[in-house]
Amino acid sequence: MILQLKDFLEARLAQELPGDNAHQQMMAQPIGQRFKMQYEKPPKKGAVMIVLYPDEGKIYFPLMQRPPYEGIHGGQVSLPGGKMEDSDGDLIETAIRETFEEIGVKISDKEVIGSLSDLNVTASNFIVKPVISVLNKKPDFVKDPREVEAIFKAEVQHLINPQTLQEKELTVAQTVRLKAPFFDIEERVVWGATAMILSEFVEILKEHYT
Template identity: 80%
Template sequence: MIDIGAFLKDRLKKPLPGDVAHQQMMAQPIGERFNMKYDKPPKKGAVMIALYPDEGKIYFPLMQRPPYQGVHGGQVSLPGGKKEDADSNLIETAIRETYEEIGVTIADNEVIGTLSDLNVTASNFIVRPVISILKSKPEFIRDPREVEHIFKAEVEHLIHPETLQVTELTVAERVRLKAPFFDIEEKVVWGATAMILSEFVEILKEHYT
């Protein structure tokens, strides 16, 4: 844990893979393309990759959202959400949302850096991924209104080639997509979360390979 922590803390200060990595996991429309236009500028938000040790391996929590009418209903995501006026910055947003959604308290000094911002056109958000390192496995307490299930992803599992797969999905009842995804705990992790994790994976490969 010390090795990867030191590596990430140093690596996140250097130029990041950014959009090149994001594009690798971007879902593509099948057939008719569609354009999303918004009258307002994107809202700001943040998510948390909270690394923790457990039985000699390193994990971070993912969560499945309950089904609802919004564009991300039922999807797998990292804990996170919209920046509130009371948040002094996006790191504070990620810390607050992580506590509210999965009950994990993260101290300021456990945050080691951030990944590249991601423009999530489906929901008109710009999301900043924050990375933290916890000393031990946390106790998870889910908010039942926002979280249906919490599960863990193993860091080294992410870089295995068989973890990356492709499927076809239908969203908004009519839009067909060819979607790259990470197969994590038999969950289809696609969309914005997969794009964020794609950049994380490119950085992890530098450490593990």
Template identity: 85%
Template sequence: MTDIGAFLKERLQKPLPGDIAHKYMMAQPIGQRFKMQYEKPPKNGAVMIALYPDEGKIYFPLMQRPPYQGIHGGQVSLPGGKKEESDHDLIETAIRETFEEIGVKISDNEVIGSLSDLNVTASNFIVKPIISILKKKPDFIRDPREVEHIFHAEVQHLIHPQTLQETELTVAQEVRLKAPFFNIEDKVVWGATAMILSEFVEILKEHYT
């Protein structure tokens, strides 16, 4: 854990793969293309990649949201959400949301940096992925209103080529997409979360390979 923590802390200060890595996991429409337009500027939000050790391996939590009518209902995501006026910055947003959604309290000194911002056009958000290193596996307490299930991605499994797959999805009841995804614990991790993890994977490859 010390090795990857030291590597990431230094690597996150250097130029990041950002847009190139995001595009690897960008879903593409099948048939007619569409463009979403919004009257208001994007809202700011943050998510947390909270790395922790468990039995000699390194994991981070993901969560499946309950099914609902919103754009991200039922999808897999990292803990996180919208920046509130009371949040000092987006690090505080990610820390607060992680505690509210999965019951994990993260301190400022456990945060080691962030990945590239991602413009999530589907929900009109600009999301900053924050990375933290925890000394031990935390206790998880899910908020049943926002989280249906918590599961865990193993870092070295994430970078294995067979984890990366592709499927067809129908969203908003009529839009068909060809979607690259990460198969993690038999869950389809696609969309914005997959794009964020794609950048994380490109950085992890530098460490493990």
């Protein structure tokens, strides 16, 4: 099962991707007065990793609950990943390094099969590359207690179920109200940049499963 998905994704990721159209479907919209983030510096580069693995006849990938902190993404659900460091040769190396640091999973170069469209995360002034890897067995997860409050798994078939997609009102930065589409995964609200990345992934997965 996972080998079939791997073969499909390797070929599909080399073609034109849904990109911005898929991202827009999960973009949170302000309620009331609109605002625009402005930065003096160009966006920083970062990468995240979708780690696909088989377990008991199903295919999963890990998500993380960030601990609460004062930063933009405190307390949110995310994929393992982070900022590109000077020591990283490219953004794939960034995704591999951050995945090991945050959830203890070592990804080899040959397990990386491609990447989705880059996402401009205006809230934190990042351009993020979502990298995809495929493992042949369930990995052992070891969370970084400083960066990760919890690791939980998302099932691919559940992700593409239309009932997983919902919407709610959120308040961020204490005063900003948003109408936010989200994925309901393991009773956790997956919204924002992570949901936008997964939205493109869903559009591609639908081509395989339907």
